[in-house]
Amino acid sequence: MDTFGVIGPGAVGSVIGESLHTSGYQVTFLGRKAGEVYIERASASETAAFPVEAISEAETVFDYLFITVKGTQLEGIIPYLDKLTHENTVCILCQNGYGQLDKFHIPNAYQAVVYISGQKKEKVVTHFRDRILILPENPVTKKLKEGIAASNLDIRLSPDYRYEVWYKLLVNLAINSVTALSRNTALILEEEKIQHLCKRLIQEGIAIAAAEEIHFQEGITEEIMRIYAGYPPYMGTSMYYDIIAGKTMETAYIQGYLYEKSQTYGLDTPCLDAVYSLLLASEMRG
Numbered sequence: 001m002d003t004f005g006v007i008g009p010g011a012v013g014s015v016i017g018e019s020l021h022t023s024g025y026q027v028t029f030l031g032r033k034a035g036e037v038y039i040e041r042a043s044a045s046e047t048a049a050f051p052v053e054a055i056s057e058a059e060t061v062f063d064y065l066f067i068t069v070k071g072t073q074l075e076g077i078i079p080y081l082d083k084l085t086h087e088n089t090v091c092i093l094c095q096n097g098y099g100q101l102d103k104f105h106i107p108n109a110y111q112a113v114v115y116i117s118g119q120k121k122e123k124v125v126t127h128f129r130d131r132i133l134i135l136p137e138n139p140v141t142k143k144l145k146e147g148i149a150a151s152n153l154d155i156r157l158s159p160d161y162r163y164e165v166w167y168k169l170l171v172n173l174a175i176n177s178v179t180a181l182s183r184n185t186a187l188i189l190e191e192e193k194i195q196h197l198c199k200r201l202i203q204e205g206i207a208i209a210a211a212e213e214i215h216f217q218e219g220i221t222e223e224i225m226r227i228y229a230g231y232p233p234y235m236g237t238s239m240y241y242d243i244i245a246g247k248t249m250e251t252a253y254i255q256g257y258l259y260e261k262s263q264t265y266g267l268d269t270p271c272l273d274a275v276y277s278l279l280l281a282s283e284m285r286g
């Protein structure tokens, strides 16, 4: 039987681990320290508990490793990858943004476009919705999908994977930028000027995608704005929660990735350039 490891028992990792565990797969949750993680849902009264092993103590070698730490935390887990993997281990990087794999060179790795919504506070993960991972379609990911077919983890293999990556990048770009920089929740979408800024950011993202040969259909900006309009006013974004908590934001992998592409193609992206600069400035410490 294949062995599965989840590095980073947070919102995304715990839900992935839970999906595999409850269907009888052999899964180990690997965190900074040994302990437990709890998963709760508004719809269910019961809380599920899962043991967490300290990654530094782990001795198992895994066939599949889901890496679910944030992009900013990747460096901390790289030293452990050698002992946790064999030459055919498949790593699934489950993170927002793009470009991380180029920077870290994890062997046999694929980045998933993640549609799992949750939040971790202390040891408790609240799972709001979805269990979807979108991966590029190839023999390795097909084998993974077939191998975990009995679980409720919804692995979708996309023949147009780069489109999926860029769609999620566009969705993350505007709302993460405006909520993090204003240190305010989705409530700010009620302000017309913020709606206008979001549209400009999405349109600049679309132009960068086009330079990368990813073409979106007409009406995509309005579609993404409708997604934002569906957010409850009290809802934050991952970059908003990070900045409020004083944690490093995943700017490098969202706005930074897009900014570098814009520079490469010599595009005019004034809104992106401004929000990226301000996000960098917001994390400067003396």
Ligand SMILES: NC(=O)c1ccc[n+]([C@@H]2O[C@H](COP(=O)([O-])OP(=O)(O)OC[C@H]3O[C@@H](n4cnc5c(N)ncnc54)[C@H](OP(=O)(O)O)[C@@H]3O)[C@@H](O)[C@H]2O)c1
Pocket: 007, 008, 009, 010, 011, 012, 013, 030, 031, 032, 055, 068, 069, 070, 071, 073, 076, 077, 094, 095, 096, 114, 115, 116, 117, 118, 119, 120, 238, 250
């Ligand atoms: N949450 C969402 O709704 C959502 C949706 C789509 C995509 N994403 C993306 O998914 C990725 C993961 O986000 P998340 O929300 O699941 O983050 P998270 O809740 O903060 O989980 C990250 C987990 O990794 C652990 N970790 C950090 N460094 C570690 C290390 N060196 N060794 C072992 N464990 C370590 C953290 O432990 P500590 O708590 O001890 O730091 C935490 O439990 C991000 O790229 C995010 O943008 C999230």
